[in-house]
Amino acid sequence: MKILVCPLNGARPxxxxxxxxEVRRSPNPDTCSDAEWxxxxxNRSGSPGVKFEWWCHIASxxxxxxxxxxxxxxxxxxxxxxxARRLATATGDGS
Amino acid sequence: xxxxxxSLKSSYDVVIIGAGGHGxxxxxxxxxxxxxxxxxxxxxxxxxxxxxxxxxxxxxxNYLTPEGVQFYDESVRLWQxxxxxxxxxxFYSTRGHFTLAHTDAAMRTMRWRAAVNKHFGVRSEAVDAxxxxxxxxMIDMECGGHAPxxxxxFHEPGAIARHDAVAWGYGRGADRRGVEIHQxxxxxxxxxxxxxxxxxETTRGSIATxxxxxxxxxxxxxxxxxxxxxxxxxxxxxxxxxSEPVKPWLDPIIVSGSLHVYVSQTARGELVMGAxxxxxxxxxxxxxxxxxxxxxxxxxELFPFLSEVKVNRQWAGLSDMTPDFAPIMGTTPVEGFFxxxxxxxxxxxxxxxxxxxxxxxxxxxxxxPLIEGFTMNRFAEYRLTGEKGAASVGH
Numbered sequence: 001m002k003i004l005v006c007p008l009n010g011a012r013p014x015x016x017x018x019x020x021x022e023v024r025r026s027p028n029p030d031t032c033s034d035a036e037w038x039x040x041x042x043n044r045s046g047s048p049g050v051k052f053e054w055w056c057h058i059a060s061x062x063x064x065x066x067x068x069x070x071x072x073x074x075x076x077x078x079x080x081x082x083x084a085r086r087l088a089t090a091t092g093d094g095s
Numbered sequence: 096x097x098x099x100x101x102s103l104k105s106s107y108d109v110v111i112i113g114a115g116g117h118g119x120x121x122x123x124x125x126x127x128x129x130x131x132x133x134x135x136x137x138x139x140x141x142x143x144x145x146x147x148x149x150x151x152x153x154x155x156x157n158y159l160t161p162e163g164v165q166f167y168d169e170s171v172r173l174w175q176x177x178x179x180x181x182x183x184x185x186f187y188s189t190r191g192h193f194t195l196a197h198t199d200a201a202m203r204t205m206r207w208r209a210a211v212n213k214h215f216g217v218r219s220e221a222v223d224a225x226x227x228x229x230x231x232x233m234i235d236m237e238c239g240g241h242a243p244x245x246x247x248x249f250h251e252p253g254a255i256a257r258h259d260a261v262a263w264g265y266g267r268g269a270d271r272r273g274v275e276i277h278q279x280x281x282x283x284x285x286x287x288x289x290x291x292x293x294x295x296e297t298t299r300g301s302i303a304t305x306x307x308x309x310x311x312x313x314x315x316x317x318x319x320x321x322x323x324x325x326x327x328x329x330x331x332x333x334x335x336x337x338s339e340p341v342k343p344w345l346d347p348i349i350v351s352g353s354l355h356v357y358v359s360q361t362a363r364g365e366l367v368m369g370a371x372x373x374x375x376x377x378x379x380x381x382x383x384x385x386x387x388x389x390x391x392x393x394x395x396e397l398f399p400f401l402s403e404v405k406v407n408r409q410w411a412g413l414s415d416m417t418p419d420f421a422p423i424m425g426t427t428p429v430e431g432f433f434x435x436x437x438x439x440x441x442x443x444x445x446x447x448x449x450x451x452x453x454x455x456x457x458x459x460x461x462x463x464p465l466i467e468g469f470t471m472n473r474f475a476e477y478r479l480t481g482e483k484g485a486a487s488v489g490h
Contacts, residue, residue, distance in 0.1 A: 001384065001385065002383070002385075015385060018374070019374055019375035019376070034475075035475055038474055038475045038476075038477060039325060039475075041474075042327040042418055042474040043325045043326060043327050043474070044326075044327055044328065044329045045316070046315070046316025046319075046326070046328045046329050046330055046415070047316040047317050047320050048317075048330075048378035051376075053375075053376075070330075070376050070377055070378055071378050071379070072379075073377055073379045073381070
């Protein structure tokens, strides 16, 4: 069984969590072009790599951010949303 | 079965990346129907070792959108005489295909699909619970008590085939017509000049070519990164498993969206079973105990008498998913670069028609009419081809 460490609830089976997709920066919908908006709505970074992702512990409804290597199936770290926003901004991965 | 080529030539008319069913079918039809024989198919692993050899071999055309129904119907038509085309037995076996409905809402979707299918001449009927029970006397109609079967979409042409033979048949046919298949040859870069393709870099040297077709399923984003092309494709693993062989008892193919099960019995007697996608992005094909446990539990809700049957093998493939559950095919903003991707969990059945339409597209430089609904620019135009309602199981 795969285990994910929730910043609030500790180590739990991954089946207790929902995956919320990569942490991404939204363009301003009032000022961006149609092309920029459709790229944001639909396009994804499909290649493997280390990504910052939203995850939710379903039972407690707690959202947090996992730093995960999608090539090696390895969770590098999990962060409360506030910490991770700072990290993601620092590495240019959006917030 | 195949000619061995010691080295790559310095140039080809067409380079196809990926020697799975789709890539080899395109090579076959390029040589057979379009007179283009100077083709190299490059494969980083071995022939049919990706999703071609990992799917659950189901062939059907009971889709939801007009684009999808017409496209897959053409594929089902092409499947019929492939065995004689190849002089190789594909074990193509028409079984009939039931998509079970466990709720009123699901029955409404079945009626909708039946109506769209019939409009395009595809044989599908919404049938009631009594019909299902007559066809499948061994099924538990109550599904353990919590998901009673209300009826089904019955699709008579539903079939299964021996999947690796499809890749071998297309590969051998292409090989005999002069196409070179190079296994253990990985593409590491694509050369572009002035907005058009000029060549391909590989682990065995460089090739000059004006045309490249990319048919690599779960590896598509890595190839597109080489060209800085962006798509909605995201990769989740899809797992499947097979039981020990048992006496023949299951003729039709059974799908239950609510219970996340699809199952058929092979000529050898094994039950081939699949479920929904793994729930998060991953680029690995290691299978999990969670999957085998979950799928077995749902199988027993449908067929409780299987409780003593053993699971022989389980495996996974990398599915290239799209937001509307339709593929991404055809020309791209890079001239000479053609895409056959976004085949997610629904690609095997489309192998022949993908080969036909992509070979036409590569040969003429213009999208085949049957793939107009699947082009890459539909996202930028907010013009999606919503096919999720016809996916075999809820994702």
